[in-house]
Amino acid sequence: MIRKLITGTTLLALTLGGGLLSGCTTSVERMAVEESSDLSGDWNDTDSRLVSEEMIRDVLSRAWITDFQSQKQKVPAVIVGDIKNLSHEHINVATFVGDMERELINAGKIEFVASRSERNEVRDERRDQDLNARTDTINAMGKEIGADFMLKGTINSILDTDGKTQVRYYQIDLTLISMADNRKVWVGQKKIKKLVKRPGLRW
Amino acid sequence: MKNRHGSKEAAFRAVSLIFILTITLIGSGCVSFTYQQDVLEKHLMLQQPEKALEALDDQKLSDRDKVLYHLNKGILLRMQGELQASNAALEQTKPIIDTLDALSLREQAAAISVNDAMRSYLPPLFERAMLHTIMALNYLELSENNSARVEALQLNELLKQNGGNNKLPFAHYIIGLIFEANDELDDAMIAYRQTYNDYRANNTKVPLLLQQDLLRLSEYLGIHDEQKKYQDEFQLKEWPTQAELKQKGQIVAVIFNGLIPRKHSQAISAASFNNGQLHRISVPFYETRIPQIRSITLLAAGQRSQAELIDQLDQHANANLRAQMPAIIARTVARVSVKNRLVDNASGQSPLLGIALNIATFVSEQADTRAWNTLPQNILIARATLLPDKYDIELKLDNQYSKLWPDVKITKDTLHFISWHWANSNATGTRPR
Numbered sequence: 001m002i003r004k005l006i007t008g009t010t011l012l013a014l015t016l017g018g019g020l021l022s023g024c025t026t027s028v029e030r031m032a033v034e035e036s037s038d039l040s041g042d043w044n045d046t047d048s049r050l051v052s053e054e055m056i057r058d059v060l061s062r063a064w065i066t067d068f069q070s071q072k073q074k075v076p077a078v079i080v081g082d083i084k085n086l087s088h089e090h091i092n093v094a095t096f097v098g099d100m101e102r103e104l105i106n107a108g109k110i111e112f113v114a115s116r117s118e119r120n121e122v123r124d125e126r127r128d129q130d131l132n133a134r135t136d137t138i139n140a141m142g143k144e145i146g147a148d149f150m151l152k153g154t155i156n157s158i159l160d161t162d163g164k165t166q167v168r169y170y171q172i173d174l175t176l177i178s179m180a181d182n183r184k185v186w187v188g189q190k191k192i193k194k195l196v197k198r199p200g201l202r203w
Numbered sequence: 204m205k206n207r208h209g210s211k212e213a214a215f216r217a218v219s220l221i222f223i224l225t226i227t228l229i230g231s232g233c234v235s236f237t238y239q240q241d242v243l244e245k246h247l248m249l250q251q252p253e254k255a256l257e258a259l260d261d262q263k264l265s266d267r268d269k270v271l272y273h274l275n276k277g278i279l280l281r282m283q284g285e286l287q288a289s290n291a292a293l294e295q296t297k298p299i300i301d302t303l304d305a306l307s308l309r310e311q312a313a314a315i316s317v318n319d320a321m322r323s324y325l326p327p328l329f330e331r332a333m334l335h336t337i338m339a340l341n342y343l344e345l346s347e348n349n350s351a352r353v354e355a356l357q358l359n360e361l362l363k364q365n366g367g368n369n370k371l372p373f374a375h376y377i378i379g380l381i382f383e384a385n386d387e388l389d390d391a392m393i394a395y396r397q398t399y400n401d402y403r404a405n406n407t408k409v410p411l412l413l414q415q416d417l418l419r420l421s422e423y424l425g426i427h428d429e430q431k432k433y434q435d436e437f438q439l440k441e442w443p444t445q446a447e448l449k450q451k452g453q454i455v456a457v458i459f460n461g462l463i464p465r466k467h468s469q470a471i472s473a474a475s476f477n478n479g480q481l482h483r484i485s486v487p488f489y490e491t492r493i494p495q496i497r498s499i500t501l502l503a504a505g506q507r508s509q510a511e512l513i514d515q516l517d518q519h520a521n522a523n524l525r526a527q528m529p530a531i532i533a534r535t536v537a538r539v540s541v542k543n544r545l546v547d548n549a550s551g552q553s554p555l556l557g558i559a560l561n562i563a564t565f566v567s568e569q570a571d572t573r574a575w576n577t578l579p580q581n582i583l584i585a586r587a588t589l590l591p592d593k594y595d596i597e598l599k600l601d602n603q604y605s606k607l608w609p610d611v612k613i614t615k616d617t618l619h620f621i622s623w624h625w626a627n628s629n630a631t632g633t634r635p636r
Contacts, residue, residue, distance in 0.1 A: 040298060085349055088356035090294075159360055164305075202305040 041168065041196030043091045051172050052099035054190040056107075059100075064176065064185040065109055068148065077111045078104075078176070079147035087157035087170060097151075113147045149176045149185065164198040240465065240576055243275070247462060247577065247626040252282035255577075267310075267323040270296050270303070271573060274326065277337065278577040282624045286341040293338050300326065315537050316545075318485075319571035327527075328365050329519035330575045332358060332374040339377055340457060343620040348384045355381040355394075372401040373514035373582050376413065380455060384618040388445070392420040396429075405518075410511040412586055415442040443588060451588045452613035455620050456501045456510065456598055461494040461580030461628030463516050466524070468570035480546055481561055484535050486528070487570040489521050492628050494580050498601040501585035503594050510585035510598075517580050531571075538568070580628055591615045598623055 031037065036046045059065075068076045080101070083093045104110040114122060129138050153174035160167040169191070176186040246255035256279040264272050277293035280286075303325045313321035326334070339354035355378045362369050379394030395416045402409045414437040421430035423445035470485040499510035542564035550557025585598070593612050598621075599605040606623050613619060 040301070085353065088353060088360060090350060090353050157356075161360070161364055198301065199305045202302065202307045203309055 038194075041166070041194055043087070043089050043170065045095070047170065047192055048092075048096040049099065050192065051190045052096040052103070055096070055172075055174055055188045056100055056103045058188045059104070059174075059176070059186055060107060060109060062186050068185075072148075075109065075111050076148045077113050077145050078149045078151055079113050080115055081150040081152040081177075083151075083153040083155070083174070085155050087155045088159060089157065091155055093155065111145070113145055119144070147179055149178055151176055164200055166196045166198075168194045168196060244462065244465070244576065248628075250626060252279045252624075255279050256283070267321070268573065269323075270299050270326060271324050271575065273299075274330070274334065274575045275577045277334075278575075278624070281337065281341055281622075282626075286345050290338050290341045293334055293341075296326075296334060300331065314534055316541050317567050318538070318569045319531065319534060320569060320573060322571075324573050326575060327523045328361075328369065329371060329516065329523060330578070331361055332369070332371050333516070333575070333578060335361065336374050336377045339381055340620065340622055343381065343384060343618075344622060348381070351381045352385050370401045370404050371514070371519065372398050372405070373516075375401055376513055376584070379416065380618065380620075384620075386616075388420055389424060392417075392424055392426070395420065409437070410513060410584075412511055412513075412584060414439055418442045419445055419448070448588060449616050451590055452615055453618045454501070454503060454587045454589060454594075454596055454611070454613065455618055456585045456587075456596070457620065457622040458499050458510055458583040458585070458598065459579035459622065459624040459626075460496050460499070460583055461492060462626050463520055463574070463576065463578040463580050464489045464492045465576055466490075466570075466572040466574050468572055470568070470570070472565070478550070480543065480550075481565040482539060482543070483565050483568040484539060485568050485570040486531055486535060487524065487572050489517070489524060492517065492580055494628050496600050496602065496625055496627075499583055499585065500599045501587055502597040502599060503587050504589055504592075506587050506589070508585045508587045510583035513582050513584045515581045516578055520574065542568070577626075579624065579626070589613045596621060600625060 033045075034049070038044065038046070065076065080097055083097060085091045085093060101112050105112055113119075123141070126139055126141055130141075151174060153172065156171045156173070158169045158171075160169075170193075172188075172190045172192075174188040175184050177183070178185055242258045243255050246252070246258060256276065259272065259275055259279060262272070273292050273296045277289045277296075280292060281289035303323050307323070310322040335354045335358035339351040339358070342348070342351035342354065358374055358378060362371070362374065375394050375398040379391045379398060382388070382391035382394060395413060398413055399409060399417060402413070414433070417433045418430060418437070418439060419442055421427075421433060466487045466489055468485050469488050470483055472481065472483045474481055501508040501510060546557055546561045546564060549560040591614055593610050596608040596611045597605055604625070608621055611619065611621075
C-alpha cells in the first residue's frame with residue numbers, strides 16, 4: 001500500500017514538475033502570415049490584413065481612377081492624411097495603410113506621395129545635398145509632385161458586454177478627397193464583428 | 204492494520220510539515236513585502252522616484268503581485284518624466300487584469316487555508332480607473348490626444364460594466380478634458396455632467412472649474428434649461444465662453460498630492476482555555492494620513508490660478524475596503540475553522556507536531572495589506588487661459604517648493620497638460636478608524 005502510494009506520489013510529482021518545467025521554457029512556433037490567430041479578441045494582424053484587402057479591392061474597382069486618368073492623362077497621386085483611431089483600443093493604423101500603399105503602388109494605378117513628416121525629412125536631406133553633395137548628383141528643390149487626392153479615415157468601435165461575453169464591432173471608413181475641389185471620390189468601408197468569451201474560472 | 208495506521212500517520216505528518224514549511228516561507232514573504240513598501244515610501248517621501256524604482260526592481264515579488272509591480276513602476280517612471288515608458292509599464296497590467304478577473308479555485312482554496320494574500324492581486328475598481336486616467340494623462344502630456352481618447356473609452360467601458368454609478372469624479376473629469384482636447388464638446392459635456400453627479404452623490408462641493416465648464420458648455424451647446432439650472436445653483440455672474448477660449452490656449456495642471464494611506468494588519472489573538480491552542484484573526488485597515496500641501500498655485504504670465512481639490516483617493520480606498528470587509532471576515536472565519544481542524548488532527552497524531560502546526564497557522568494569519576501604494580492621496584487641478592505665446596509655467600506649493608516648466612508653447616484652441624507628483628505626506632496613526 002505504502003509502496004503504491006510512494007510510486008503514485010513520485011509519478012504525480014514528476015508529471016507536475018515536468019509540466020512546470022515545460023511552462024518555464026519559451027516556445028516559438030513559426031506561422032504563415034495569412035494564418036488567423038485570435039488570442040485576446042483585440043484588434044490584430046488578421047483584422048489589419050482583412051481591412052487592407054477589402055479596401056484595395058474596392059478602391060481599385062471604382063470609377064474614380066478611370067475618370068481621373070481619362071481627364072488628366074496620368075496616374076493619380078495620393079497622400080495619406082489623418083486616419084483617426086476613434087475605437088476603444090490602441091490600434092496601429094500604419095500597418096494596414098502600409099499594406100494599402102504597397103499594393104496600390106505595385107498595381108501601378110496610384111502613386112503615393114510622402115506624408116508631411118516624411119516630406120520634411122526628405123527636404124532636410126535635399127538641403128544637406130545642396131551643401132555637401134557633388135553638383136551632378138544634387139536633387140534640386142521644387143520638383144515635388146503635388147497630391148491629387150488625400151486619403152482620410154476613421155476606425156470606430158462599439159462594445160456590447162454582458163459579464164464575460166463581449167461583442168466587439170469595428171467599422172473602418174476611408175475616404176478619398178479630391179485636393180482640387182474637396183469632392184469625395186471614393187468611400188470605403190469595412191466592418192468586423194467578434195464575439196469574445198472570457199473564462200469565468202482559471203487555475 | 205497497525206501498518207496502515209502507521210502509514211496514515213506518516214502521511215499526515217508529511218502534509219503537516221509541508222504546511223509548516225509553506226507558511227513559514229509565506230510568513231517571511233509577508234514581512235519582506237511590508238519592509239519593501241517601507242523602503243519605497245521612504246524614497247518617495249524624499250521625492251526620489253529613481254531610487255524608489257531601484258528599490259522596486261530589487262523587490263522579489265511573486266507572480267501574484269505582478270500587477271502591483273507594473274502599476275508602481277508606471278507611477279515611478281512618470282514621476283521621472285518618462286511618460287512613454289510609464290505607459291508601456293501600465294499597459295502590461297491590462298491583459299493580466301483581464302486574466303485575473305476569472306476566479307481561481309486554487310487561489311481561493313489557499314486563501315481559505317493560509318491567508319488572503321495567497322490570491323493574485325486584482326486591483327479594485329478605483330485603482331483600475333486610476334490606471335486608465337494616469338495613462339490618459341501621460342498621453343495628453345505627450346500631445347497624443349487620440350491615444351488618450353482610447354483610454355477614455357476604455358475607462359468609460361470599465362465604469363459602465365461596474366454599474367455606472369461609481370462616484371469617481373477625477374475619472375469622469377479627465378474623460379471630459381480628453382473629449383474637450385479632441386474638440387468633442389458634446390461628449391465632454393456628458394463627462395462633466397457625470398462629474399457633477401459624482402460630487403452631488405458624495406455630498407461634496409462642486410469645484411469652481413467644473414462649475415465654469417458646465418456653464419460654458421451648456422451655453423455653447425444650447426442646453427438652456429440645464430444652463431439655467433447650473434446658473435441658479437452656482438450663482439456665478441460670469442464664466443469664460445467657448446468663443447473666448449477658442450482664441451486662446453489653456454494650460455491644465457494636474458497635481459498628485461501626498462501618498463494614499465497604507466493598509467495595515469489588525470490582529471486579535473487568543474489562547475483556547477480547553478487545549479491552549481493559539482488563535483488569531485487578522486483584518487486589514489487603512490492608516491490615516493494628513494496631506495502636507497493644502498494650497499497649490501499655478502503661475503503663468505502674471506496670472507495666479509488656485510488649484511482645486513478634484514478627488515480624494517483615500518476616501519475611495521476606505522470605501523472599497525468597507526465594501527470588501529464582509530467577504531474578508533467570512534474568509535477569515537472559515538480559515539480559523541480550517542486551521543483549528545488541522546491543528547486538532549495534528550495534535551491527535553503527535554502533540555509536538557500539533558504545537559508546531561499551531562504556531563505555523565498562527566503566524567500565517569496575516570491580513571492582505573497589498574494596495575497600489577504609489578497612488579496619491581488626493582488630486583488637484585489648476586487651469587489657466589493664455590494668449591498664444593511662450594510662457595514659463597510654475598506650480599507653487601504652500602511650502603517653499605515649486606516646479607518650473609520653462610518656455611511652454613501655448614497654441615490657440617489647444618489644451619496643454621502638465622502634472623506633478625508631490626508625494627510627501629504625514630501618516631498620523633496606524634490604528635484602525
